[in-house]
Amino acid sequence: MGSQPPQEPENGFPTSIKPFEPEQFRRHAHLVVDFIVDYYKNIENYPVRSQVEPGYLRKRTPDTAPNGPETMEDILRDIRTDVIPGLTHWQSPNFYGYFPSNMSTAGFLGEMLCTAFNTPGFNWITSPASTELENIVMDWIGKMLQLPIEFLFSGGGGGVMQGTTCEAILCTVVAARDKMLQKIGLENIVKLVVYASDQTHSAFQKASQIAGIRRENFRAVGTTAGNAFSMTPDGLRAAIEADIRAGLVPLFLCPTVGTTSSTAVDPLGPLCDVAKEYEIEDGLVQFQPSQMVLHHHGACCLWLKEPGSLNDALSTNPEYLRNKASESKSVVDYKDWQICLNRRFRSLKLWLVLRTYGVANMQNFLRRHVGMAKEFEGFVRKDTRFEVVVPRNFSTIVFRVSPVGTGDEGANELTAKLLESVNESGKVFMTHAVVGGVYVIRVAIGATLTEDRHVNLAWDVVQEHANRMLI
Amino acid sequence: MGSQPPQEPENGFPTSIKPFEPEQFRRHAHLVVDFIVDYYKNIENYPVRSQVEPGYLRKRTPDTAPNGPETMEDILRDIRTDVIPGLTHWQSPNFYGYFPSNMSTAGFLGEMLCTAFNTPGFNWITSPASTELENIVMDWIGKMLQLPIEFLFSGGGGGVMQGTTCEAILCTVVAARDKMLQKIGLENIVKLVVYASDQTHSAFQKASQIAGIRRENFRAVGTTAGNAFSMTPDGLRAAIEADIRAGLVPLFLCPTVGTTSSTAVDPLGPLCDVAKEYEIEDGLVQFQPSQMVLHHHGACCLWLKEPGSLNDALSTNPEYLRNKASESKSVVDYKDWQICLNRRFRSLKLWLVLRTYGVANMQNFLRRHVGMAKEFEGFVRKDTRFEVVVPRNFSTIVFRVSPVGTGDEGANELTAKLLESVNESGKVFMTHAVVGGVYVIRVAIGATLTEDRHVNLAWDVVQEHANRMLI
Incomplete structure (x- = not known):
């Protein structure tokens, strides 16, 4: 194919880029591995639920794709400053919303x-x-x-x-x-x-x-x-x-x-x-x-x-x-x-x-989540201002705040307010459901990084916000 | 939560594994990056289309998941010996089948x-x-x-x-x-x-x-x-x-x-x-x-x-x-x-x-594929035993072998036989289509690693197998 002269670049950029070159791939992939390790080491410092306002990213981003290449360093910097603040951190040990989206090294x-x-x-x-x-x-x-x-x-x-x-x-x-x-x-x-x-x-x-x-x-x-x-x-x-x-x-x-x-x-x-x-x-x-x-x-x-x-x-x-x-x-x-x-x-x-x-370790891993959920359920049951609305089956606790004398409607309002207050703190993230007309907070335990101390913290946060509301 | 005694493991395995520990993740991820670099450096040595027989993997694999953990080294070894031979290498520069499944470092x-x-x-x-x-x-x-x-x-x-x-x-x-x-x-x-x-x-x-x-x-x-x-x-x-x-x-x-x-x-x-x-x-x-x-x-x-x-x-x-x-x-x-x-x-x-x-480089990258396809189309047109069945639009060439005197049916059979022979060689992989009753070989150029020399090789392989068939 050497017969024809090399094409002139029409747009000032090289005619032949190499989008996969093994040694460059190795360098960049190692860089990203380290970036990810940093993310995980810092994950507890980020608010669990993103605190950004709708439209935040468009303000920080050009209207068109760049014509020329940008460096990996620049891109990773933007991920740090622009993307990570817009994440709700499903991998945080303090994430209890929806159901967990489990990650692992092997995965x-x-x-x-x-x-x-x-x-x-x-x-x-x-x-x-x-x-x-x-x-x-x-x-x-x-x-x-x-x-x-x-x-x-x-x-x-x-x-x-x-x-x-x-x-x-x-x-x-x-x-x-x-x-x-x-x-x-x-x-x-x-x-x-x-x-x-x-x-x-x-x-x-x-x-x-x-x-x-x-x-x-x-x-x-x-x-x-x-x-x-x-x-x-x-x-x-x-x-x-x-x-x-x-x-x-x-x-x-x-x-x-x-x-x-x-x-x-x-x-x-x-x-x-x-x-x-x-x-x-x-x-x-x-x-x-x-x-x-x-x-x-x-x-x-x-x-x-x-x-x-x-x-x-x-x-x-x-x-x-x-x-x-x-x-x-x-x-x-x-x-x-x-x-x-x-x-x-x-x-x-x-x-x-x-x-x-291995199967045995995975069984134990699941049992540990169930064990932590039992603990959390215990905390809720011990505090008379709270109520476990549906008995726990697996590792999700479903509860509400309903101090003596509060009717169902009042409890619904209080619980919704408590949840919003807890989530706004950024310290933990929980979601809600309505079962049989009752507004409940769901705590789904099972994030890979969640340990006993996080579950303790979650209950502390709930109590702290309830204390403020119930003065 | 220190109040209760640590649970006894019920199955002889630890009650508390850590499926994500940042430093262990870093080590293993670096290991896998290097594994992937090796795979790509060797990719041209593998037959493009997998040569295994149906059922090959079940014979090499236990019937149940392991109860205990295995090491990453063992698993990577099995990927080398058992998985890679069963891959059809879509990332090979010699892959021209279907449409490309493009990869890149950034992707x-x-x-x-x-x-x-x-x-x-x-x-x-x-x-x-x-x-x-x-x-x-x-x-x-x-x-x-x-x-x-x-x-x-x-x-x-x-x-x-x-x-x-x-x-x-x-x-x-x-x-x-x-x-x-x-x-x-x-x-x-x-x-x-x-x-x-x-x-x-x-x-x-x-x-x-x-x-x-x-x-x-x-x-x-x-x-x-x-x-x-x-x-x-x-x-x-x-x-x-x-x-x-x-x-x-x-x-x-x-x-x-x-x-x-x-x-x-x-x-x-x-x-x-x-x-x-x-x-x-x-x-x-x-x-x-x-x-x-x-x-x-x-x-x-x-x-x-x-x-x-x-x-x-x-x-x-x-x-x-x-x-x-x-x-x-x-x-x-x-x-x-x-x-x-x-x-x-x-x-x-x-x-x-x-x-x-950047946009300009990506345009050039696509144009390069179109350029290579033009070259391949030129090769086909120059050899009178072959026919470009549908004029090329983008970077896919659609051709058949139909030496003088061969009817449509004969050409269909010959072309199918040629394709199978080419693919069995493992040197390149192409697929077929039937358009307007005509059996054609499709060469879809666009794999990330494909360069001029690969396109030359592909044509050499096609000619070599045609030569053997048409003696």
Whole structure:
């Protein structure tokens, strides 16, 4: 190719940059590793919830991308001054909001390797290791959770790592929908009904909407404090019966073990028995590793007894993706198990985490969070101005401030005010929920860095702000 | 909390592991950086397409996750011996399959920082910087692509980084569907028709299926070699007219600039004019940065003139996510622009890439790929045994082997055989397509590490294998 003269740069910049040069990569990556170590060493000094005002960043940022290159030092400086103040620090040991977004050294290293290989393993052939490791790891986790063997590859079922819970739910609802509509005709999509409790995460409602389920046919079975906000088989049955009488078609049930508001546990066995009676879709399990196994966010494990049902709904077979291995039917092509085509090598990360810590250590790690939650629950119970609104199931405490003589409405207002005051301090971050009309503060313990001293601090902060309010 | 005695470990492992300890993280992360540098330094020594047989990894891997911890050294050794042989090396300079999955140092560093902060920025308050930087970067890229200002935040529209193209299409189809069904009733979902060409990526068909569009109502407008496989306005109009006569409802048009098989370009302006005539949804633009701007895979940019239309279809507002900032309506909550709730801090990566290289260098980088593709096209044209089947538009060459006297069928067989032979060599990896009944080899130039010498090698390999076949 030496035959033609080198091109003149048209814009004053070199015609040939090297966006990946191994030694430069090494230097910059080491720099960023050290930057990250600094971030973590300082993390307790930052306000947990970002204190910036809407629009803060546009004021500090140029309107257009730079035409020429900038140095890594300049960019890292801007991350320090402009980005970090705009972060809500989910990795802070004082973060108790929502559910934790767990990180770990092993998860981080897995992410680095996944990024380095950067394989979009949509078909087996596009990176056999990516598919096969996912098969293996999903069986590993399935065994750890003691799933029935028919959910494992080794038992004729199979698992897949979805990007998010909503994606996983959407896949399964669409698969169930298409199976049913083949029987009753697409125009009857208006008759399909899906069931959950009024405590179920909004992701299920959203997935149902996307799948074209009529919004009025989303059945949120009512729960009560008397049942610790879990869905009762009788409640489910009554809803189904009413729908059938109205000429509707029950399609799908989504029970939850650990709801978002209060970690309520729906009774899986009895609910699935009811579902089976009415031939409602079951036979799948979902699990979000980020909240439990030090895996960062960005994955949801899904197991199915009949993975083929996903394939029927989600399979595409364009000519340009055809290949021998797929046609031999001896491999899994995960593109047909999910919404998207491209997929990250997520199993590499999970595999690294499982091997680095081992099952026993991970059990102990979770038990430690439960232990800390017990302690916090104890603190709340000892202070008569406070009330544990729903008994703790796992490592999330749900409480309110309700001094003697305060009605429910007054307690709701006080608790909301207390939460805002606590969060404004920047010392800890907690979020809220409303269960059975009661406004509660949720303390979800499980951030990787949280230790006993942080939980003590969290309670001190709550008390201190309550003291000021209740003078 | 010192009041209670330390718990006894129940399983012989410590009750309190530290899955993130900054100094240990630093050591291990540096180790992995060096591992990755080694991988890249060796990347040309690996067969580009993995040579393993289905099931290879299960034979080498235990059936259950280890109970105790393993060392990073052991794990990295297994990655070398068991994982790397099972990779198809998308980052190899000799990878020409599908479309490139571009990586870069800046993209990698962005990924590291995104992983370190690990913020699922679904609402503004969950990490303001994540949302605001995305607003800014989407305007930056929009300006680079010279989009009309009404697609930018600064012009009343707005952009969002979706996880994948399929997700982005699904969002927009669902938004269009719901808008139409509000007018004509959900039961009329059976009448909705979507339009693309027979060259459009299967992601559109899949997204339409997931949204509940009848499979028979997916209209793949025919293309021909005469129009370089682009969709013609007349073809589109004819399809729409026929559907209207049949009582159906045209919903959505998906034109493509750069189709998968042959990078055909649909004429956007004339097609959108036809669409507007029939009130078919337009007003959005999608762009996949991984294939163009050194961003790795895992993102698709989507701009809309009326982002509110996404909100109507995708918004959820559960109590536990309510917060002051959202209620002030002064912020973007990206959860309502996408399928999922959780989202990665993707804009950080894109921002790092844009700043590190600058617009001019990135333009030159793309031009260099086009230049290399021109060279390869020249090689093909000079050898009379070969044929460039569709004239090159960007940096993908579409060709076949068809020596004088070989009919189309014979050429199809020969070309398929040649491709398999080339890929089995492990020296390069290319994929195929079928356009207008013609089996072609696609050479998609654009891997970050590809230089002139690699393109020369690729042509040598193709010729060498053709020589052997054509003796």
